[in-house]
Amino acid sequence: MSDAPANRLSDDLLRPLLQTSWRFYALVAFLGSIVLMGLGTWAYQMYNGFGVTGINNPIFWAVYVTNFVFWIGISHAGMVITAILRLVNAGWRRPVTRCAEAITVFALMIGALFPLIHLGRPWLFFWLIPYPSSRQIWPNFRSPLVWDFFAISTYLTGSVLFLGLPMIPDFALVRDRTTGWRRRIYGGLALGWTGTPKQWHRLESAMSIMAIAILPVAISVHTVVSFDFSMAPVPMWHSTIFGPYFVAGAIFSGIAGLLIVTAALRKFLHLEEYVHPVHIQNLGKLLLLMSLLWAYFLFVERLTVWYGNESAEIAVLRVTQKGSFAPLYWTMVVCNFVMPFSILSLKKLRTITGCVIASCGVLIGMWLERFLIVVPSLGHKYLPYTWGTYRPRPVEILITISTFAALVLLYTLFVKFVPIISIWELRAAEHPSPALLPAAAREQALGETQA
Amino acid sequence: MSAVYAMYPDGDAAQRAVDGLRAAGFADRDITVISAQPMEGHEFSEMNKATWLWHIASAGGFLGLCGSTWFVQMTELAWPLQTGNMPIVAWWPNLIIIFEMTMLGAILATVVTLLVTAGLVRRMPALYDPEVSDGKILVGVANPAEASLPDLERALRAGGAAQLRRS
Amino acid sequence: MAHRWGMAVDLDRCTGCGACVAACHAENNIPTVGPDQAGRGRAMHWLRVERYWEGDFPDVRLKFRPVMCQQCDAAPCEPVCPTYASHHTDEGLNAQVYNRCIGTRYCANACPYNVRFFEFFNPQWPKPLHLQLNPDVSVREVGVMEKCTFCVQRITAAEIDAKAGKRELKDGEIQTACAQSCAARALVFGDLNDPDSDVSRLSRSPRGSKLLEDLGTLPKVTYLDRQTQV
Numbered sequence: 001m002s003d004a005p006a007n008r009l010s011d012d013l014l015r016p017l018l019q020t021s022w023r024f025y026a027l028v029a030f031l032g033s034i035v036l037m038g039l040g041t042w043a044y045q046m047y048n049g050f051g052v053t054g055i056n057n058p059i060f061w062a063v064y065v066t067n068f069v070f071w072i073g074i075s076h077a078g079m080v081i082t083a084i085l086r087l088v089n090a091g092w093r094r095p096v097t098r099c100a101e102a103i104t105v106f107a108l109m110i111g112a113l114f115p116l117i118h119l120g121r122p123w124l125f126f127w128l129i130p131y132p133s134s135r136q137i138w139p140n141f142r143s144p145l146v147w148d149f150f151a152i153s154t155y156l157t158g159s160v161l162f163l164g165l166p167m168i169p170d171f172a173l174v175r176d177r178t179t180g181w182r183r184r185i186y187g188g189l190a191l192g193w194t195g196t197p198k199q200w201h202r203l204e205s206a207m208s209i210m211a212i213a214i215l216p217v218a219i220s221v222h223t224v225v226s227f228d229f230s231m232a233p234v235p236m237w238h239s240t241i242f243g244p245y246f247v248a249g250a251i252f253s254g255i256a257g258l259l260i261v262t263a264a265l266r267k268f269l270h271l272e273e274y275v276h277p278v279h280i281q282n283l284g285k286l287l288l289l290m291s292l293l294w295a296y297f298l299f300v301e302r303l304t305v306w307y308g309n310e311s312a313e314i315a316v317l318r319v320t321q322k323g324s325f326a327p328l329y330w331t332m333v334v335c336n337f338v339m340p341f342s343i344l345s346l347k348k349l350r351t352i353t354g355c356v357i358a359s360c361g362v363l364i365g366m367w368l369e370r371f372l373i374v375v376p377s378l379g380h381k382y383l384p385y386t387w388g389t390y391r392p393r394p395v396e397i398l399i400t401i402s403t404f405a406a407l408v409l410l411y412t413l414f415v416k417f418v419p420i421i422s423i424w425e426l427r428a429a430e431h432p433s434p435a436l437l438p439a440a441a442r443e444q445a446l447g448e449t450q451a
Numbered sequence: 452m453s454a455v456y457a458m459y460p461d462g463d464a465a466q467r468a469v470d471g472l473r474a475a476g477f478a479d480r481d482i483t484v485i486s487a488q489p490m491e492g493h494e495f496s497e498m499n500k501a502t503w504l505w506h507i508a509s510a511g512g513f514l515g516l517c518g519s520t521w522f523v524q525m526t527e528l529a530w531p532l533q534t535g536n537m538p539i540v541a542w543w544p545n546l547i548i549i550f551e552m553t554m555l556g557a558i559l560a561t562v563v564t565l566l567v568t569a570g571l572v573r574r575m576p577a578l579y580d581p582e583v584s585d586g587k588i589l590v591g592v593a594n595p596a597e598a599s600l601p602d603l604e605r606a607l608r609a610g611g612a613a614q615l616r617r618s
Numbered sequence: 619m620a621h622r623w624g625m626a627v628d629l630d631r632c633t634g635c636g637a638c639v640a641a642c643h644a645e646n647n648i649p650t651v652g653p654d655q656a657g658r659g660r661a662m663h664w665l666r667v668e669r670y671w672e673g674d675f676p677d678v679r680l681k682f683r684p685v686m687c688q689q690c691d692a693a694p695c696e697p698v699c700p701t702y703a704s705h706h707t708d709e710g711l712n713a714q715v716y717n718r719c720i721g722t723r724y725c726a727n728a729c730p731y732n733v734r735f736f737e738f739f740n741p742q743w744p745k746p747l748h749l750q751l752n753p754d755v756s757v758r759e760v761g762v763m764e765k766c767t768f769c770v771q772r773i774t775a776a777e778i779d780a781k782a783g784k785r786e787l788k789d790g791e792i793q794t795a796c797a798q799s800c801a802a803r804a805l806v807f808g809d810l811n812d813p814d815s816d817v818s819r820l821s822r823s824p825r826g827s828k829l830l831e832d833l834g835t836l837p838k839v840t841y842l843d844r845q846t847q848v
Contacts, residue, residue, distance in 0.1 A: 007585055049739040049760040050738055056659030057660060057661075057735060058659075058726070058727075060727050061723065119722060120722070120736065120737070124720045127701045128720075130522070136529050137530050138527075138530070140532075141527060142544045143544075143697060143699055150551040150552070154551045154552075154555045158555075192576075195583060197484055198498065198499035201489075201502060202565050203569065204489065206564075210558060210561060213554050213561070217554045220551065224547060232698065383685075383730070386731075424489075427488040428489055532702050533696075534706060535693055
């Protein structure tokens with residue numbers, strides 16, 4: 001085996017780190033200004049009082065909580081994909097592993113910001129942290145919001161480590177290939193990594209353990225987020241299906257997010273050699289599977305409500321399917337099921353563009369699904385005298401937009417400083433050993449038999 | 452004493468060099484092999500494979516389990532406030548906290564053990580060559596005894612090394 | 619024996635005059651939010667009077683129902699508060715600790731009666747209205763939840779008085795602001811643990827029922843209502 005292919009691989013994947021065009025600076029400036037605007041809006045909200053939002057009595061949770069659930073859902077992209085694909089040793093995971101794990105970390109960070117944004121007195125958020133206060137009072141562990149805190153912190157810690165550990169050998173590579181300040185910084189980040197067999201074994205064992213540990217934590221995180229709703233006696237919230245429903249929805253929106261990011265990186269960083277159409281099509285097939293699963297959960301939930309004919313729940317069902325929320329509801333159904341099903345089940349339409357369109361639709365649909373879980377139920381509780389309506393105000397819309405900009409900004413910065421495809425893992429794939437199963441080294445299209 | 456090593460273009464050549472070093476009487480723990488990716492499938496990559504990491508991770512999880520069980524009880528009894536019709540020490544909700552802390556214990560134990568056993572908290576060792584990042588494999592001995600130098604050099608050349616280096 | 623505070627509301631007596639609502643505002647320093655905010659659903663009536671029309675013309679009947687915090691014994695608002703700002707006292711009241719509230723508003727979502735209110739803005743009392751504030755009750759700042767407390771300031775004051783005077787509390791000695799101001803005497807407050815008190819007697823009435831009883835919240839307000847003959 002000659003040096004040329006290995007070096008070309010690392011050259012291609014290190015190029016974004018070593019070469020910067022004006023477009024990068026322009027993009028960062030643009031996104032940064034939107035993020036600053038969002039932060040300014042939050043400051044405005046804190047200064048003027050929470051009343052600047054559209055929240056009212058009885059709809060005390062709306063767009064911020066929707067965003068919270070949405071972003072935590074997106075964060076399931078990385079962990080579930082890479083942990084599961086790592087555990088079953090699916091070779092086609094290698095180019096998308098780090099993309100997905102980065103989405104997870106950034107989406108989690110943004111999602112975890114929303115419980116702060118939606119607080120009435122956010123400067124006292126630290127009372128959710130269990131620390132020994134002078135008054136000996138601790139958080140209330142019976143509250144789903146405290147469960148949120150523990151679950152999200154654990155998941156964030158695990159995700160950051162799961163993302164960061166495999167970056168160490170790549171940082172060593174960058175250290176060896178650069179000079180000056182870059183060499184010093186990446187050398188520090190590489191923590192003195194050399195690459196002895198002992199270090200590789202420890203790293204791979206640690207990654208296997210983390211993959212096994214992260215998977216239940218990821219499932220528990222979105223289950224716990226669903227408990228924010230299912231623990232309250234609100235019609236169409238207090239449902240036992242919420243745990244699995246939310247986890248399935250999270251994986252669904254996570255795959256959609258991952259697909260869009262992977263396709264975007266492939267195009268803008270010229271990674272056509274490393275991210276092949278079959279990778280994106282495999283993600284598209286997974287997306288189709290999750291779309292069917294989501295439709296299944298939706299049907300089961302609504303059939304149960306409709307058949308059970310409990311008057312408070314029927315009121316909520318009616319207002320979403322026929323009443324004032326009907327346009328949003330049917331948009332959601334089209335975006336989450338009809339469109340992905342049509343596009344992704346036909347091989348001719350399951351191109352990269354087709355998959356990206358389906359994924360964009362899914363993201364819109366899943367945001368609407370969260371909104372339609374939160375707001376109609378709160379607006380139609382058990383006493384009709386107290387029913388109410390909600391309309392988002394500019395503050396909420398601006399903050400929502402700025403979080404999308406924040407994700408793209410964080411991702412852009414990440415791609416600038418870290419190789420987005422794990423170089424050592426790709427190299428390991430290019431030297432398949434006889435001991436490994438053939439499927440781990442060959443790219444396999446899901447569902448297709450081996451030639 | 453300085454190190455002596457050579458760079459090899461692929462795994463088979465490195466394997467020959469390692470075999471040669473072993474035949475010359477060097478123990479596995481004195482032989483240093485460095486590569487830019489895990490060279491699974493080659494025998495030399497099996498060095499130092501045995502690890503306690505799984506046991507330590509489980510122990511970390513167990514510590515998290517015990518610690519969090521004590522913690523939730525202690526805090527709920529420290530200032531017993533009645534909420535809903537629930538008991539003061541409410542086991543159903545506590546299970547969630549206990550689960551999260553158990554997993555966190557396992558994760559943190561894994562990471563700390565990795566950093567320590569992979570030697571990632573020290574400065575870089577002297578025996579290293581940046582050409583490893585180009586795909587070559589380094590095989591050498593870090594602190595060879597004077598007397599063993601001829602055997603060492605012969606073994607390294609047997610693997611097909613073009614030149615020997617010292618650091 | 620410890621007290622267990624409860625109320626009885628006689629819907630056959632209620633005239634819908636709203637004096638109770640005004641008295642509650644005055645006693646508990648509840649701000650008025652103005653017509654714009656009220657139109658957006660942010661009115662803060664700890665006690666509200668609901669109006670219902672029943673029947674078709676010409677047999678139309680008007681029904682009023684005052685609804686305040688039911689001080690549920692199995693309150694769904696209590697376990698969900700992350701900071702224990704909402705918890706149950708030994709006397710059966712659902713306490714709301716303003717200083718501990720960080721404004722997650724989960725309690726308001728969990729309350730099936732929608733009797734919890736959020737301070738959306740810092741309340742303003744332009745001079746000289748600030749002179750009407752009750753010094754026994756705190757003024758809540760923006761971002762905290764509040765609700766009917768069964769005039770806990772009056773309960774505590776009476777209990778301290780009785781303890782100092784080394785005597786027992788008499789039934790009727792503590793009057794919540796709403797009960798005190800009701801001209802029709804539709805609102806009755808008292809100790810449910812005292813079997814001879816008015817409220818205990820009324821809560822045992824065959825006309826009595828609880829609001830949303832099937833939800834299992836165990837509310838402590840009994841609504842008395844003659845069953846309409848069909």
